[in-house]
Amino acid sequence: xxxxxxxxxxxxxxxxxxxxxxxxxxGKDACHTCKMTxxxxxxxxxxxxxxxxxYKFDDLNCAIxxxxxxxxxxxxxxxxxxxxxxxxxxxxxVTQAFYCQSDLxxxxxxxxxxxxxxxxxxxxxxxxxKGKTFTWNELLEQFK
Amino acid sequence: MxxxxxxxxxxxxxxxxxxxxxxxxxxxxxxxxxxxxxxxFGDTLRVMPGIYREGNIILEKSLVILGxxxxxxxxxxxxxxxxxxxxxxxxxxxxxxxxxxxxMTDLAAIKANGCRNIRVINNRFENxxxxxxxxxxxxxxxxxxxxxxxxxxxxxxxxxxxMWKCSSMTVRNNIIKGHRDGIYFEFxxxxxxxxxxxxxxxxxxxxxMFSHNDEYRHNEFVNNGAGVAVMYTKGVKMIDNTFDRNxxxxxxxxxxxxxxxxxxxxxxxxxxxxxxxxxxSSRIAFKENTFSANGYAVRLQASCDDNxxxxxxxxxxxxxxxxxxxxxxxxxxSNYWDKYEGYDLNxxxxxxxPYRPVSMYSMIVEQVPTAVLLWRSFLVYLMDRTExxxxxxxxxxxxxxxxxxxxxxxxxxxx
Numbered sequence: 001x002x003x004x005x006x007x008x009x010x011x012x013x014x015x016x017x018x019x020x021x022x023x024x025x026x027g028k029d030a031c032h033t034c035k036m037t038x039x040x041x042x043x044x045x046x047x048x049x050x051x052x053x054x055y056k057f058d059d060l061n062c063a064i065x066x067x068x069x070x071x072x073x074x075x076x077x078x079x080x081x082x083x084x085x086x087x088x089x090x091x092x093x094v095t096q097a098f099y100c101q102s103d104l105x106x107x108x109x110x111x112x113x114x115x116x117x118x119x120x121x122x123x124x125x126x127x128x129x130k131g132k133t134f135t136w137n138e139l140l141e142q143f144k
Numbered sequence: 145m146x147x148x149x150x151x152x153x154x155x156x157x158x159x160x161x162x163x164x165x166x167x168x169x170x171x172x173x174x175x176x177x178x179x180x181x182x183x184x185f186g187d188t189l190r191v192m193p194g195i196y197r198e199g200n201i202i203l204e205k206s207l208v209i210l211g212x213x214x215x216x217x218x219x220x221x222x223x224x225x226x227x228x229x230x231x232x233x234x235x236x237x238x239x240x241x242x243x244x245x246x247x248m249t250d251l252a253a254i255k256a257n258g259c260r261n262i263r264v265i266n267n268r269f270e271n272x273x274x275x276x277x278x279x280x281x282x283x284x285x286x287x288x289x290x291x292x293x294x295x296x297x298x299x300x301x302x303x304x305x306x307m308w309k310c311s312s313m314t315v316r317n318n319i320i321k322g323h324r325d326g327i328y329f330e331f332x333x334x335x336x337x338x339x340x341x342x343x344x345x346x347x348x349x350x351x352x353m354f355s356h357n358d359e360y361r362h363n364e365f366v367n368n369g370a371g372v373a374v375m376y377t378k379g380v381k382m383i384d385n386t387f388d389r390n391x392x393x394x395x396x397x398x399x400x401x402x403x404x405x406x407x408x409x410x411x412x413x414x415x416x417x418x419x420x421x422x423x424x425s426s427r428i429a430f431k432e433n434t435f436s437a438n439g440y441a442v443r444l445q446a447s448c449d450d451n452x453x454x455x456x457x458x459x460x461x462x463x464x465x466x467x468x469x470x471x472x473x474x475x476x477x478s479n480y481w482d483k484y485e486g487y488d489l490n491x492x493x494x495x496x497x498p499y500r501p502v503s504m505y506s507m508i509v510e511q512v513p514t515a516v517l518l519w520r521s522f523l524v525y526l527m528d529r530t531e532x533x534x535x536x537x538x539x540x541x542x543x544x545x546x547x548x549x550x551x552x553x554x555x556x557x558x559x
Contacts, residue, residue: 029394030370030393034375035401
């Protein structure tokens, strides 16, 4: 009996510690940097700490500002994720995503960056909207 | 003399009097597009009652378009209805319904781009994506319009009155309901927003970004998803507005972010989760405002400095003033606080002992929001009392040295 109880308890603790992304809820969640309520599901990002705290953002430049601000030290950050432009429900780890910046894309805080999960979508979009393509590291440089 | 007379005569002959063209099912001209093609500079088009389905109407002439008894222009959920590329245009008395919805292009009922002297007066808008949209324009008026939309998800709906890169605009006496942001200003300068009623919009009643030297007064912002946001702006005057019932975890009566050199005067904040939330803002004068029945009256982040709170009424708020740091560079003076328990021995209506508006427990709640569960418990009451006697956590300097014993009566007092 005691073993079962202990196992359950440990299981519960482990479950509580699980570090996983949360969905971005439009119209309810607010951006941690600019405080605006999230309304455009084509854009958005979240930063998850190793302890499982989730910071949400309405635009990639808000997320990068926060990432560089040191409010949450970089060694505490577990993952950064970005919403996919042509599939807004999907969140993608930032290093695996492809980015396109174009002034014709209007994101909530003027970052104007669309995120894609594969290179084909990216190149098609970049041609259509006259955008410039970026990798995550290049994007970090861009918004420094 | 003779020369002068002949010149006047000549001028008279050249200036053709403006014509009026009647448009309607029973008239010679059946459609608005045809009317616009026939019209000359300065003519008036009178649109008779009826439903007009003409797709996207493009106006490139200075004309006056008057609706008789609100004729309906229907966008059939596909088109932008009226696109204006001309100066000196009047649009009055028309109902616009059912614009198209698009995620990449901003479809509007009326869109004016690069225009001057446009008047949009007394029109009705139902179920439009963007209602009235101005870009790169100046010296225009949006008055007495009624806008109503009711989309369910926010990305399917856009702003009621949307202005981008404009100057010297007037937005007056409009009623805006059910849009994403009721009134949206981005890069709009020297403009006036007055006597509007913005209610039940999904995000903000009024949303300001990078819009310097504007003024908004006598507006009512009621029950919007997240209240009113004024961001990244300097020189804003916010006077005589009502911020009412903006409830929610990310809702603020008024959100001030990165605002400088501004005035917040004689506004009423009632029943909001947070009356005013401010971050990174400095040199703002808060005077003669009334805060009542809010969760937090004012949430002042430590990143704010040189702000002054003077002669405001605070009553029936759960927390009057909350901050998240111990160093405060803001002044709080001569306000009325209903929680003040001091005395006035010399009867000059000013309390004899200072009032500290920041309660200790609010500092804890600021760090651990879930701790608010224990608010109003006996233990918390004891802790707050102890803190009042021996301040340890609350900022020492944040106090009102001359609290008023009576609430101010702003209705009957004048400067």
